[in-house]
Amino acid sequence: MTQLIEKTISFVKEKLHGAEAGHDWFHIERVWKLSRKIAETENCNQEVVELSALLHDIADSKFHHGDENLALKISRDFLESQNVSEDIIQQVLFIIKNISFKNRGEVPEEIPIELKIVQDADRIDAIGAIGIARTFNFGGFKNNLMYDPNLPPKLNMTKEEYKKNEGTTINHFYEKLLLLKDLMNTAKGKELAQERHDFMLKFLDEFYREWRVE
Ligand code: ADP
Ligand code: NI
Numbered sequence: 001m002t003q004l005i006e007k008t009i010s011f012v013k014e015k016l017h018g019a020e021a022g023h024d025w026f027h028i029e030r031v032w033k034l035s036r037k038i039a040e041t042e043n044c045n046q047e048v049v050e051l052s053a054l055l056h057d058i059a060d061s062k063f064h065h066g067d068e069n070l071a072l073k074i075s076r077d078f079l080e081s082q083n084v085s086e087d088i089i090q091q092v093l094f095i096i097k098n099i100s101f102k103n104r105g106e107v108p109e110e111i112p113i114e115l116k117i118v119q120d121a122d123r124i125d126a127i128g129a130i131g132i133a134r135t136f137n138f139g140g141f142k143n144n145l146m147y148d149p150n151l152p153p154k155l156n157m158t159k160e161e162y163k164k165n166e167g168t169t170i171n172h173f174y175e176k177l178l179l180l181k182d183l184m185n186t187a188k189g190k191e192l193a194q195e196r197h198d199f200m201l202k203f204l205d206e207f208y209r210e211w212r213v214e
Contacts, residue, residue, distance in 0.1 A: 004047070004082055008054045011078055015058055020141065022134045023057045027125060031056065034121035034192070041188040048088060048114040051079070052095035056118060072096060111185075120189030123180045128196025131177055132203055139169030146170060149211065173204060 016025045035053040039046055055075045072093050079089045095115045099122055126134065139146065147170040154161075155174055177200060181193040 002047070004084065005050055005054070007082055008051060008078070012054050012058065015074070021137050027134075028054060028057060030125050030130070031118070031121045034124050035118050038117045038120055038186055038188045038192075042113055042117060042186060044113045044117060045088075045091070048091045048095070049117050051084075051088070051092045052099075052114060052118045053121060055092065056096050056099050056122060058096075068097065116185035117189075120184050120186050120193075123183065124189065124192050124196065127177050127180050127193060128199050131196065132200065135172050135177065136169055139172070144169055147207070147211065170204075170207070173200065 012028055013025050016023070016028065019025070021027075032050060032053040035049050036046075039049045055078075058071050058074050075096060076089060076093060079092065084092075091112065091114065094112070095118055098111070098115055099119050125131065136146070145168045148168050151168070153168070153171045153174040155178060157174065178197065181190070181197040184190040184193045
């Protein structure tokens with residue numbers, strides 16, 4: 001590991017001290033490791049991938065009330081303090097800016113491979129067993145219902161169906177988690193996402209089965 005990566009790890013750990021479980025240091029660590037795993041299979045700039053993975057959630061707006069510009073400024077100041085070149089800084093900031101699920105559709109056609117990699121890694125950490133745990137953890141934090149059997153969610157809901165279902169944790173699977181596998185950019189990402197997707201389908205089957213108590 002380079003000294004720059006070690007320094008970045010310490011910086012991010014310190015910044016995320018006390019963050020909620022969905023976006024804490026351990027989420028960053030998993031995304032960083034997943035990014036490295038995917039990067040091995042692609043022709044890319046490893047330093048840009050690792051820096052972006054480590055810095056991608058430095059100020060998640062939902063919990064820190066931080067705006068996007070603040071996150072970018074914090075990352076820029078840190079990278080400048082480490083004498084990282086302006087070229088690399090711009091690549092990393094572009095990735096941090098464009099990585100989010102919420103921003104999908106706004107990313108330019110020709111997206112850099114490093115963004116594709118870190119975005120896949122971040123999305124993979126949102127699905128599978130870890131994704132399920134993060135989602136119920138978030139739902140608990142919001143005091144949401146786990147599930148409402150009178151309003152069973154499904155894929156491709158109409159706007160009205162969707163509105164009725166908003167707010168249950170199980171609904172979030174249909175709103176986001178089950179859509180992620182088809183949004184993967186890289187071959188390795190697709191492979192990892194498929195396994196976790198299948199696991200979520202099994203989980204949902206079992207969840208509904210146990211709910212019914214037959
Ligand atoms: P991103 O960081 O990809 O933009 P979010 O910050 O919106 O996505 O969500 C991160 C994680 O928080 C999701 O993967 C999910 O586990 C959880 N989450 C977000 N919104 C909800 C919700 N409405 N219900 C349950 N979990 C949620
Ligand atoms: Ni993230």
